[in-house]
Amino acid sequence: MLNPGTAKTFGEYAKDVCIPFVLSQYKSTTRLDLAWDRYLPGSLKNTTRERRGKGVPRRMGPGTSIAVPGQWQNFLRVNENKTEILSFLSTEIIKSVVNQSKELVVTLESEVLIAPPRMHLESLDPCSQEEADGRMVLHAADAAQRGNDRILIRTVDTYVVVLEVTATQRLSVKIWLAFGTCDSSLHMI
Secondary structure, X not given: OOOOOOOOEHHHHHHHHHHHHHHHHHHOOOEEEEOOOOOOOOOHXXXXXXXXXXXXXXXXXXXXXXXXXXXXXXXXXOHHHHHHHHHHHHHHHHHOOOOOOOEEEEEEOOEEEEEOOOOOOOOOOOOOOXXXXXXXXXXXHHHHHOOOOEEEEEEOOOHHHHHHHHHHHHOXXXXXXXXXXXXXXXEEO
């Protein structure tokens, strides 16, 4: 969803592209959840992803000075690349939160990172869900359990609609879905 634009390194990508976007979303809410897919070797979903094409594996390493690849889409075709970039971004995003009166929940593989930290994560951590679609339902249920009565879910996947319609029947909350990457396509369920 967020192309690197003019960012030359992954550190710049986090600092100049991802974190500003996340913080802009975070401003207008009491809680923001970021749920990523997991890329498990040998899974059925992994086999499907591999059919979409091959990219070039690239190790990010521990630092933020690694150059962003010129062929961004090819970089994202490799599951290991996505695992590394999402791990890096999760930790950078969670470190950027300074407002302790709001909650930020970010997935990191089977774990969740939460700012400010809290106890009792049983409903979220650890999570065996491979796809963010299923994780969104768990996050919505956790948000409802913690007193949130309106939930907005941004997605590009219509399958999420089916999952959230089912979840809405069990949760006493209003769930809004935003399709795509812009605010002009907001739909209420």
